[in-house]
Amino acid sequence: MSSDPWGRVDETGTVYVRTADGEQVVGSWAAGSPEEALAYFERKYEGLVVEIGLLEKRVQTTDLSAKDAQTAIGHIREQVDAHHAVGDLEALRTRLDKLVEKVESRREERKAQRAKQSDEARKAKEDLVAEAEQLAASDQWRVAGERLRALVDTWKGLPRLDRKSDDELWHRFSHARSAFSKRRKAHFAQLDSQREDARRVKERLVAEAEALSGSTDWGVTAARYRELMADWKAAGRAQREHEDDLWNRFRGAQDVFFAARSSVFAERDAEQGENLKLKEALAEEAEQILPVRDLKAARAAFRSVNERWEAIGHVPRDARGKVEGRMHAVERAIQEAEEAEWRRTNPEARARAAGLTGQLQAAVDKLRGQAEQARAQGNTPRADKLERELEGRQxxxxxxxxxxxEFGG
Structure with missing residues (x-):
């Protein structure tokens, strides 16, 4: 018979293992010596030790699920409970019991972690839904659209909740996106309609602008171009692919007209500048007529100047008032001289003036006499009154x- 601290082999080849409950049969051995039998079953014990050690390491360092860990522990425990090894089986059971506790502890930790992650995911998804519902009412189409797409990517990266909660939150999230998409689609459909209307209006404006580009009715056409420009601005923008082309045609037509007008005006301005020099010289010549000493000669000289003046064309508008004012001043001076001469030589007017003078002289003489008489009589109040009347008549x-x-006396 052969034995060691944890087992023995009897004379029949039966192998026993010592436990707290007494010896338990491990198996029988007939292939060799009792020492070889014990060594064989001791190696099986060492194998269980190694297997438990590996499982402990997996539980400690990997994400082995509690279910898989319990299955592995159960498999090893069956072998330990079957007493198919020689060694300290109670120590193995103790290690397995501790391992079970460790697995349960890990299970609770993971459960708490999953609960925490679920709460965080719920809060994150609720925040995403709230922001999406706020963005659904936004008119910042590009910014809001980009933000909603980013929210979808964020949503996809979050853990799923329980099916009911996840579906409810996703329904709200999806509804907010759909509402925004419908509003954006309606907005751009309306915008497209407005731009199409603007395109038709601007095509009509371009057609009229091009038709006017050859006009030489400078003032009327320039005014009409200003009206067309106001209509252009009021029409709004057409589609991008049409707007630039229409504007280039519209602006080009105006450029043709205003370039032609500028050319004509430049030529006219040069001509009017020369006319101004000529009229300034004539105004200076007319001013030499003053003062009027010989009315007949002055009239003849002014007539000569004025005939040459009328033969000259227009002058620049900003200089017209000044140069024409000089001629008008000379003309008024001659007219005043003519009026004075007429008054002086008009017999009827002279007679009327002489008659009025005689009447006033008689009235003055009469009042003077009456005043002197009243003062001589001592009637001072009457004398004072008559003298005041005398002053007015004088x-x-x-x-x-x-x-x-003025009539020559």
Whole structure:
């Protein structure tokens, strides 16, 4: 018979293992010596030790699931409980029990971790839904659209919740995106319609602008181009592929007209500049007529100047008032001289002036006499009143005498 601290072999070849409950049969051995039998079953024990060690390491360092770990522990425990090895089987059971505790602890940790991750995922998805619903009402089409696409990518990266919760949140999220897409589609459909209307309006404006480009009715056509430009701005933008082409045609037609007008105006401005020099010289010649000493000669000289003036064309508008004012001043001076001559030589007017002067002289003489008489009689109030009337009549007489002098006395 052969034995060691944990087992023995009897004379019949039966192998026993010692346990807390007494000896348990491990098996029988007939192939060799008792020592070889013990060595064989001791190696099986060592194999169980190694297997438990590996499982402990997997549980500690890998993401082995609790279910798989329990299955592996159960498999090893069956072998230990079957007493098919020689060694400290109770120590193996103790290690397996601790391993079970470790697995359960890991299970609870993972359960708590999953619960925490689920709560975080729920909060994250609720936040995504809230933002998506806010963006659904936005008119910032490009920015909001890009943000919604980013939210979808974020959603895809989050863990799934329980099916009911996940479906409900996804339904709200999807509805918000759909609402935004419908509003954006309606907006751009309306915008396309408006741009199509703008294109038709601008095509009509371009056609009229091109038709006017050869006009020489400078003022009327320039005014019409300003109206067309106002209509162009009011029409809004056409589609991008049409807007630039229409604008180039519209602007090109205007450029043709205004270039032609500028050329004509430049030529006219040069001509009018020369006309201004000629008229300034004539204005200076007319001013030499003043003061009027010989009315007949002055009229003849001014007539000569004016005939040459009329033969000259237009001058620049900004200089017209000044140069024409100089001629008008000379003309008015001659007219005033003519009026003075007429008053001086008009017999009827002279007679009327002389008659009025005589009447006023008689009235002055009469009042003077009455005033002197009243003062001599001591009637001071009457004398004062008559003298005040005398002063008024004397002033009128003085004015009449001055007018009579203009007729040569």
């Amino acid at each position: 002033a009128l007489l003085d004015q009449a005498l001055k007018g009579l002098e």
